[in-house]
Amino acid sequence: MTNPFHEPAESGDSDDAVWEDLVRRLEADPATAPDATDVPPGDSPGTDDSGPALPGADTPRGVDPQLFQMHPALTGPRDYEGSEDDDDGAFIPEDPPALGSGNPLLNLAWICAAGAPMALLLLAIFWRRAPMPLWIGLVVLAVAAAVFLFARLPRHRQDDDDGARV
Structure with a gap:
């Protein structure tokens, strides 16, 4: 109990x-x-x-007890060890290019699209009396960079693309 x-x-x-x-x-x-x-x-x-134990009572139901006598060390699914030749053609991506090796205009647009809102946040926290042209310039810079990045997006899907690459 x-x-x-x-x-x-x-x-x-x-x-x-x-x-x-x-x-x-x-x-x-x-x-x-x-x-x-x-x-x-x-x-x-x-x-x-x-009474005494029934014959074959220590084996699972539906399993031949002689199987366990012939092969006492049967392996289960967790005993599987994969070999190096088990690679069945899985996708292995190529090494990405260096960060600075891309289109410089595209890199600048990403920096402005992410950096201008962070600069606006820092201005709002630490320098509230910043000149108005600085505020407006950062907003225009962030919007222009975002518009440039959206304009560079592909317009149509490629039929032979299976989505394995980004």
Whole structure:
């Protein structure tokens, strides 16, 4: 019976024996087969309290027990180790060009489109009495850079483009 008040269990509880058995079985070497002494009486699968274990009761349902006797170390899906030749033609992108190697006008437009709003924010925080032509100039610079960048966007989709490149 569970403790409804979540108080520490007494040392004579039946849960302690089950817990110790579980810890002992988990710490055991999985390559060795469990002995009959590892399982408390009545707790082994396929047994009832009155009789011995049924043959093949420790194997999963629908699996031939002889399979486990012939191949005791069957591997599961997590035991898979990939090899280097498993590359099935996945997309490997080419190295990107250096940052300064692009179109200088495009680089300047990106700097102005991002830098002018940040400069406006810094002016609003630190220098509120900045001259009005500076404020207007930064706004015009940011809008002009954004219009230039939008104008350079492609107008039509390329039919042979599969979207693997940006």
